[in-house]
Amino acid sequence: MSKQYIPWVNAENAHISDIYSLAVTDKQLLSVSGGSAIKVHSLTDTGFPLVQCIDDAHSNGCHHIVTDAAGSRAVSAGFDGSLKTWSCHDGHWVADEKVTADLKHASAWAIALSCDGQYLAGVTEQGRIKVWDLAADGNLIRDHDTKGSFGVTIDLSSDGRMIATGHQNGRIYVFSTETGRMPYSLQGLVEPVRAVAFSPGSKLLAAAGDSKVISLYNCSSGNRIAYLAGHTGWITSLSWSSTGEYLLSGSFDGKIKVWSMETKTCVATIPEIEKVVWSAKWLPKIGRAEGFVLGGANCSIDFYREASA
Amino acid sequence: MTEPSIIPLEMDDGRDPAVREYIDNTLAALLDGLTSHPPEPLSITLKRRVRQTPHIINPISRALEAIPRSETHKTYCWPGKTAHEAWKFAAILQILAILDQAIRMGQLISKRDIYYIDPEFFRAQNIVDRIVDDLAYTIGVNRTALNVEAAAKGLVMGDFRLIRGPDILIDMQGAIEDTLIPRVENGDEIDIARARWVLVIEKEAVFHRLARISFHTRALAGEGILVTGKGYPDFMTRRFLRAISDSVSSQSRTLPRFYALTDGDPHGMAIMSTYKYGSAAHLHQNAQLSIPRLQWLGLRVSDVIAVPEVLGDKALLTLTIRDRRKIVTMLQNSPVWASDGPEPEWRAELQRMLVLNLKAEIEILYECHGGLEGWINRKMFRQE
Numbered sequence: 001m002s003k004q005y006i007p008w009v010n011a012e013n014a015h016i017s018d019i020y021s022l023a024v025t026d027k028q029l030l031s032v033s034g035g036s037a038i039k040v041h042s043l044t045d046t047g048f049p050l051v052q053c054i055d056d057a058h059s060n061g062c063h064h065i066v067t068d069a070a071g072s073r074a075v076s077a078g079f080d081g082s083l084k085t086w087s088c089h090d091g092h093w094v095a096d097e098k099v100t101a102d103l104k105h106a107s108a109w110a111i112a113l114s115c116d117g118q119y120l121a122g123v124t125e126q127g128r129i130k131v132w133d134l135a136a137d138g139n140l141i142r143d144h145d146t147k148g149s150f151g152v153t154i155d156l157s158s159d160g161r162m163i164a165t166g167h168q169n170g171r172i173y174v175f176s177t178e179t180g181r182m183p184y185s186l187q188g189l190v191e192p193v194r195a196v197a198f199s200p201g202s203k204l205l206a207a208a209g210d211s212k213v214i215s216l217y218n219c220s221s222g223n224r225i226a227y228l229a230g231h232t233g234w235i236t237s238l239s240w241s242s243t244g245e246y247l248l249s250g251s252f253d254g255k256i257k258v259w260s261m262e263t264k265t266c267v268a269t270i271p272e273i274e275k276v277v278w279s280a281k282w283l284p285k286i287g288r289a290e291g292f293v294l295g296g297a298n299c300s301i302d303f304y305r306e307a308s309a
Numbered sequence: 310m311t312e313p314s315i316i317p318l319e320m321d322d323g324r325d326p327a328v329r330e331y332i333d334n335t336l337a338a339l340l341d342g343l344t345s346h347p348p349e350p351l352s353i354t355l356k357r358r359v360r361q362t363p364h365i366i367n368p369i370s371r372a373l374e375a376i377p378r379s380e381t382h383k384t385y386c387w388p389g390k391t392a393h394e395a396w397k398f399a400a401i402l403q404i405l406a407i408l409d410q411a412i413r414m415g416q417l418i419s420k421r422d423i424y425y426i427d428p429e430f431f432r433a434q435n436i437v438d439r440i441v442d443d444l445a446y447t448i449g450v451n452r453t454a455l456n457v458e459a460a461a462k463g464l465v466m467g468d469f470r471l472i473r474g475p476d477i478l479i480d481m482q483g484a485i486e487d488t489l490i491p492r493v494e495n496g497d498e499i500d501i502a503r504a505r506w507v508l509v510i511e512k513e514a515v516f517h518r519l520a521r522i523s524f525h526t527r528a529l530a531g532e533g534i535l536v537t538g539k540g541y542p543d544f545m546t547r548r549f550l551r552a553i554s555d556s557v558s559s560q561s562r563t564l565p566r567f568y569a570l571t572d573g574d575p576h577g578m579a580i581m582s583t584y585k586y587g588s589a590a591h592l593h594q595n596a597q598l599s600i601p602r603l604q605w606l607g608l609r610v611s612d613v614i615a616v617p618e619v620l621g622d623k624a625l626l627t628l629t630i631r632d633r634r635k636i637v638t639m640l641q642n643s644p645v646w647a648s649d650g651p652e653p654e655w656r657a658e659l660q661r662m663l664v665l666n667l668k669a670e671i672e673i674l675y676e677c678h679g680g681l682e683g684w685i686n687r688k689m690f691r692q693e
Contacts, residue, residue: 034660036648060640
């Protein structure tokens with residue numbers, strides 16, 4: 001059964017350059033780009049207005065931003081290799097100088113933050129997987145070496161027990177945060193993996209990239225349980241809906257797809273964005289409408305919602 | 310490849326009195342010191358550019374230039390405190406004497422020539438290079454004013470005439486082979502006849518491929534001129550291109566378009582920036598050499614990804630850690646790539662390379678529909 005999603009709100013030219021990363025909390029949307037600012041849009045006000053702009057957050061641009069579940073802490077990663085931490089007070093974000101200083105010598109390309117905001121996981125350009133404890137002066141508590149292939153993407157499961165990384169050489173690694181061991185390296189892909197995402201219940205892992213196919217793995221067995229084929233461009237981004245019923249995927253050719261986990265089929269395609277979408281994220285349920293948000297090379301933030309029946 | 314028919318050359322001799330004056334004064338001061346009683350200590354002071362100097366884009370010249378005061382002075386004494394200082398003093402004096410003779414005789418000399426006069430004494434080519442550069446900088450002139458030029462490196466193909474006063478020094482109309490880029494002097498005019506575009510190419514192999522099929526006469530955009538500086542361009546190539554740009558402006562003819570075709574990697578981007586804004590190593594020359602009108606034809610990584618069915622995803626290469634470091638350094642240090650800089654598209658391209666961890670070489674286009682020339686034809690039309 002197909003679903004229909006329609007344009008909702010469009011924050012045109014929200015950034016001066018490609019929007020590389022979006023982070024969604026219950027109340028806000030944080031976005032970063034090749035420009036130097038972090039922008040904050042309200043998700044609780046009509047029209048999703050811009051409520052804060054942190055200028056000069058990363059003077060060389062920023063490629064990742066992540067938040068904890070409560071929306072009280074954010075970490076951003078700049079193109080110059082710097083990691084910065086931010087904390088939210090009554091909806092207003094300020095630099096967390098202490099934690100940023102603790103992470104001064106930390107380095108990572110892709111990052112993920114645990115739900116409670118205590119642990120920051122990162123994967124480096126050399127493929128090392130690291131975890132820092134932000135409650136303990138940013139101590140490095142895990143440091144795993146992989147095969148040395150560029151670490152493109154990382155995710156932390158919502159129960160905090162697993163880290164998954166996707167690499168340039170097509171490999172996918174899953175680590176247990178408790179034992180510090182790698183239970184398995186998934187039977188990966190040949191081409192670069194650009195997105196990995198754990199389902200909300202931490203039972204499934206979705207992974208995709210230049211192969212244009214989404215692979216679904218069972219996290220406890222490591223077996224691949226399904227392929228989702230249909231994209232014609234490289235897949236750059238994956239996001240699970242809060243219930244785990246739907247998976248959202250964004251692509252280099254600008255096409256967006258929504259996949260039903262029940263039927264393992266594509267139930268909606270958004271064709272009209274012609275430039276690369278770097279980040280696609282489900283929104284928290286606002287009223288009754290289910291929606292998602294996109295950021296990419298058109299420099300705009302595009303909100304979509306499900307058409308009411 | 311044919312040698313340009315420009316021998317013998319008119320010399321710069323005497324045109325820049327600063328050079329004569331500096332050499333005469335320096336040598337005279339040293340002689341005075343030697344012959345005075347009691348002998349005075351001998352010294353030579355060179356101004357030199359500070360490495361890693363902060364630089365800006367001059368809003369008027371649109372070239373990369375040094376922020377004022379980013380230079381140091383270094384004095385070398387004879388006999389000096391160390392053997393090294395004594396040798397350095399002697400090396401500077403020796404080079405000054407060689408330059409003095411070259412200028413008096415009206416000879417052109419290259420840094421390589423100077424080094425080979427006494428390689429054992431000079432120890433390394435880069436020592437000679439540095440002293441010559443520092444002398445030029447101290448006097449405040451270009452290297453060519455010292456009659457020193459690098460061996461010609463760049464190549465050009467297409468109709469043009471090099472005019473000096475009443476004389477036509479070079480006439481390449483109807484030429485069927487490429488030629489070394491000629492030496493251009495102040496006041497020279499370059500007539501590019503019917504050329505409607507100038508394509509500046511990073512790679513020599515790509516240049517030859519286009520020259521072989523006479524792309525300069527067969528392009529859909531009309532006649533044009535092909536130029537390559539073989540990687541990072543030398544002074545003569547940049548000066549030649551700038552002279553074309555200046556000449557057509559003064560002739561008030563239809564301005565040809567200047568396009569850059571480089572690899573889609575950090576070096577390709579840096580080479581394009583060197584043509585357009587100048588090099589960070591020779592900031593004092595950039596205002597006379599930059600080509601602000603240069604447009605970016607390609608290659609963008611996204612150009613290649615956009616047509617994967619034709620080119621194949623395999624055509625792209627993974628960035629090395631060194632490539633990534635180079636990109637980050639470019640983003641951090643050069644005003645060309647700054648967030649409020651003049652080239653937001655260039656900056657975005659470097660960032661996308663980092664995100665995709667990919668680069669693309671021009672040779673990829675050989676395989677695309679219509680080949681390299683088909684791709685250039687389409688791109689030129691899209692940019693008009």
